[in-house]
Structures are given as C-alpha cells and as structure tokens.
Amino acid sequence: MTSPANRTRSDAVRNRDLLVSAAREVLAEQGLDAPMSAVAKRAGVGQGTLYRHFPDRATLATAVLEENVRDIEQVAARPDATLADVLGVVTWQMIRSTAFVGIIRLSSEESSRQLADRVRTTIDGLPKDTHDTDEVMLAVAMVSGAVHGPTPEAREATARRAWGMLGIEIGPVTPGV
Structure with a gap:
C-alpha cells in the first residue's frame, strides 16, 4: 500500500x-x-x-529547455549516433518551440549558459571525423535565427533550406525520444 x-x-x-x-x-x-x-x-x-x-516564467522555460537538452543527450548517447541525428533533434526543437530558440538567444542567464554548454559537450563527444564543434554551434545559432513561419511545416522547410545552404546534413526531424 x-x-x-x-x-x-x-x-x-x-x-x-x-x-x-x-x-x-x-x-x-x-x-x-x-x-x-x-x-x-x-x-x-x-x-x-x-x-x-x-x-516565474524563466524557471518554467528553463525546465522546458532542460528537457530539450536531455533529449539531445539521449540521442547522442546511442552507439550509432551521428551529428546528423543530433541536428535532426535540434531542428525539431527549433521548429516546434519558439521558446527553445528564444532561450538559446538569452544565453546571458547562467542556467541557459550551462544548458548550452551541455549541448556543446554533447556535440563535442560525437565522432570528430565530420565536424568542428565551434562551427556546429555557430551553425545552430545561425539556423535558429532563420527559423520562422506560421506553421511547424513552414519553419521546417526554412530550417532545411538553411542547413542545406550551410552544406550540413541533418537526420530525421524528430523529438528524438
């Protein structure tokens, strides 16, 4: 009982x-x-x-971002994980969560910086043969700035075009869980 x-x-x-x-x-x-x-x-x-x-709103938004970061970490922890897989999850979060993009941009708060550092560490832990972590983080910031549109489908199309222009392949756009 x-x-x-x-x-x-x-x-x-x-x-x-x-x-x-x-x-x-x-x-x-x-x-x-x-x-x-x-x-x-x-x-x-x-x-x-x-x-x-x-x-407060910041604490709630940080909890959402924390969950998003855990999703990224879980995908990256898979034995066969690739950068494309991780970027697919990051892209899903960008197009499904304006809060995710907003919090990324508000990295002046300590908790947001710590979560961004966890994403950086996660990407840094992937096989290095295809990427430079600093360049990937810059690309994430650039693509997040480009993501806009009235629907998730429109935002996904914009994100895919932006990744393509950067010459970066992304995996399936899924929540990753």
Missing part, C-alpha cells in the same frame, strides 16, 4: 511533468510571453500548483 507521503510525492512529480509538457506546447504556440495561466490550464492543474513548481 502506498503511504500518503509517497502519493503526495508521486502527485508532485506527475504535476511537474504535466506542467513541463504543457509549457513545451504553450510556449511553442505562443512564445516566451505566453500567459502562465495558459500553461496551468493546459496541464489541468491550478495556478498555485504551477507557481509551487515554477515561481
């Missing part, structure tokens, strides 16, 4: 996961300025629950 304390902890974990998932969707649709209440509503929890987990 589960004790009330364990049930509370599991509810808190479930609520946090729901909030991060909802934030990923809401921020992708509405950008970093999306109302926090929209995230709580999408997650099916009260605003008090949202603010207990994430006291």
